[in-house]
Amino acid sequence: MQSITTELVHQTITRRPAESHKGTYGRLMLIGGNQNFGGAIIMAATAAIYSGAGLVTVATDASNFTSLHAQLPEAMVVDYRQTAYVTQLLQTMDVIIIGPGLGTDQLAANLLTTVLTHVQAHQRLVIDGSALTLLAARQQSLPDAQIVVTPHQMEWQRLSGLKIADQTPTANRQAQQHLHAIAVVKAHHTTVYTNDRVWFNPGGTPAMATGGMGDTLAGMVGGFAAQFPDFTNAILSAVYLHSEVADDLAQSRYVVLPHQISAEIPKYMHRASLA
Amino acid sequence: MQSITTELVHQTITRRPAESHKGTYGRLMLIGGNQNFGGAIIMAATAAIYSGAGLVTVATDASNFTSLHAQLPEAMVVDYRQTAYVTQLLQTMDVIIIGPGLGTDQLAANLLTTVLTHVQAHQRLVIDGSALTLLAARQQSLPDAQIVVTPHQMEWQRLSGLKIADQTPTANRQAQQHLHAIAVVKAHHTTVYTNDRVWFNPGGTPAMATGGMGDTLAGMVGGFAAQFPDFTNAILSAVYLHSEVADDLAQSRYVVLPHQISAEIPKYMHRASLA
């Protein structure tokens, strides 16, 4: 098991080339946010945009459009019931995030099917939240694409079949190999399972133990994946910075709110890019 | 009569254990916010989340979903007209807050009945605002649960039958014993009546005399009750910090707005946890 290091983050987050435009930094679609959990997709989209993704579209329940735009005019929106339009847009994306606040009803299941059916080998896919519960219920192998799953321990239990007490690095590793996706198993110290290694995140604070923190991480993972060529390093850097920001904010706060993390991301990325 | 002290607050707000997750800090449901008073439930939910409650769901009029999410994506929402769903969710909660902006119509009365019928002995219940007016109109004893009522003096008059001029500590104590709930009687200096003592809150400023300040306190009481094992100390600490934050903000403000209190809570709790 190897610790994610500041050096790895600094090597990943490079200075942006002068000659570039928003397309250079990726097209990203988030899918989630039903009528009850709309906040989750707002928090994930906020994190993706503050992480620097170039063009962000949110496919969500139409009842979430206004609250999303009220705080995040930078995102575009599409009704996730417009299947044909969503499917068409999916082809144009570099990164897809599915799951934050998605729920587990038939519509949610259909959206996951759409994504798993249409995702292309060159695309990157983040599966989070409710989509992991849906995925666990299927006995289906993942399609050929660059995929990362971001479960907390209970979601990982559902997905891997490993009870929380049995989630040792070795067992997790084995489960991840079977899954054919990178696995970010969220805990006090998050561990990341890639094809050839087990990574350990040194940061993390119980001040992060609040609803929406995972949605924010999913958004960051997607945002980083939209910009940085090495998929694994993009994921590891997102995990590392997410907890580093939280650790710093927790120096003066009993609880850190998800949107407070997102607000800080551009500064932390800037510092990393200079080193 | 005994003053709430900084020491009590410091003993209550302990450092969070490293190995913990959002579930550790409680599931909390707020019920309130009709079509006219939606702001009240937004302010209460904001206070609960900034107090560190782990998972917060707001059962409210559907017309309030968007304004709530626009400033507080961290909350989940449910239409309080979906009685079956609300009742089902209630079973899973650690803390329930009913009343902020609830109103006193038939729907409100039915929601209060649902809560009083289904609340379980291990759950904690905060009854505030309009729900106190509804409660006063019933001649019904409270169910077996950990209950706190948070009336201002006029609401306490309705609930206790004591005219404001007659609300002496002794008389209040007697009324509270009859009620079988902890009573937080809000005034310039708030007093708290527990089963065995009368507590006096040393803080408080007329800069707090503005609409929504009570909703914010209700949210803090619920948020603290979701996290700290001793129910009485959780309540006393919320009362104390609520006025301490206000007193500090009033050093430079003629009036303190409720949302300004909430924004400060994580810092005050952090300081208390260090001491």
Added chain:
Amino acid sequence: MQSITTELVHQTITRRPAESHKGTYGRLMLIGGNQNFGGAIIMAATAAIYSGAGLVTVATDASNFTSLHAQLPEAMVVDYRQTAYVTQLLQTMDVIIIGPGLGTDQLAANLLTTVLTHVQAHQRLVIDGSALTLLAARQQSLPDAQIVVTPHQMEWQRLSGLKIADQTPTANRQAQQHLHAIAVVKAHHTTVYTNDRVWFNPGGTPAMATGGMGDTLAGMVGGFAAQFPDFTNAILSAVYLHSEVADDLAQSRYVVLPHQISAEIPKYMHRASLA
């Protein structure tokens, strides 16, 4: 013509008594904000609440509820089409503001009629914006109440019949006497016409020349009138502080936005209360 002075403001904005509650600081209703001009009533309500009015209700088009609550949960709302309910609430108010973003259609005219019909002698009434245009079109004397009109120069022309070039202090004074209301004639240096005097506001900056600045002043005038016993001094103090805040903000800004004024009011009032 006499200048409004810091001393007058300091004498008006007194320290709040310790034993007080939100009712002490007034019940205030704002009426305005149609489907096109909803922002105006939001800005006016914001100013009223940040000025310290105890309980603020906004009667507006229902389409404005969400945007209002998204930034100002402290306000209560009512659909201004619910005539019976609005009329009933009107009786309970200390201060009524009518006009910001109201428009001039039949509904607006009816609302003005309702207010002028039901306003009571002990109530205070601020007539602003579109309501002034409506008022100018009627040849009707004002009811017996404490009334202030807050026109800019063009609205004053409509109301007084005086062309802008003819709006000298003497002519304005005469028109005001005829109107039986205090008149705040907004200009680079605003003048205020009371029953016995003409007041001159020393502050003001062209950085205030932006949409919504007048709505903010109307909200401040109402908020101050809800709290301070002398109606004239309340108005004069609101006029003075409104431009004082703007002058200070304009030290570093080419244009001052209305909501930026409101955010500063509690601090300026606090300072005035100490002097």
Added chain:
Amino acid sequence: MQSITTELVHQTITRRPAESHKGTYGRLMLIGGNQNFGGAIIMAATAAIYSGAGLVTVATDASNFTSLHAQLPEAMVVDYRQTAYVTQLLQTMDVIIIGPGLGTDQLAANLLTTVLTHVQAHQRLVIDGSALTLLAARQQSLPDAQIVVTPHQMEWQRLSGLKIADQTPTANRQAQQHLHAIAVVKAHHTTVYTNDRVWFNPGGTPAMATGGMGDTLAGMVGGFAAQFPDFTNAILSAVYLHSEVADDLAQSRYVVLPHQISAEIPKYMHRASLA
């Protein structure tokens, strides 16, 4: 090719005359924001208002009213489907911005036709975003008015017929002469083509390469055009300050969000006005 200079900006942004009112600083209408791209018109309107335009009306899809007002109460709104009302309002405007988030459907095309048909010689018109794509598809000469187009390189390709690799200053100049409008061609270093010169913007940072940055520039161009007599200098100053703010914010941020630019504009304009 000539660099836009600080001196030019300082000469353009003059101190506001004391005797002035909101009408002095222009009436501006923005047209855009369909059901998917509502954020674009919010960002453009925000930039226009923070640039100091006196009275700003947004013609957009009605579903965007609430999110717009939730963050920008200073703007007025009108449903862009109310053709007669929009057309009537158009006559009263000093500046019109069409395009941010407008989309390219039939409604969008009709709105562009309405604007091009009704715009008057004394009015100023900013054509941006989707409206440029619509314009490129027509073989129609522009009407007699003060017009500026603000394409990024791909939009300029559509409009001018020049492939990105062929967009040399000389070729662009020729295309602009043919177009009969000032052209702001957005790139890492933006170039501006006026009737007699080619201007080069010295600022710009890849931290600006994010969705919405162009909408913000369009809003600034319109806001400046509403206030400053020389149309060319107004455009050049907006381009210059837009990137100057971004360059400064990028000193500490990996990505600069559009709304962060707008928040800074009043301070930068103030400084320019003093010099």
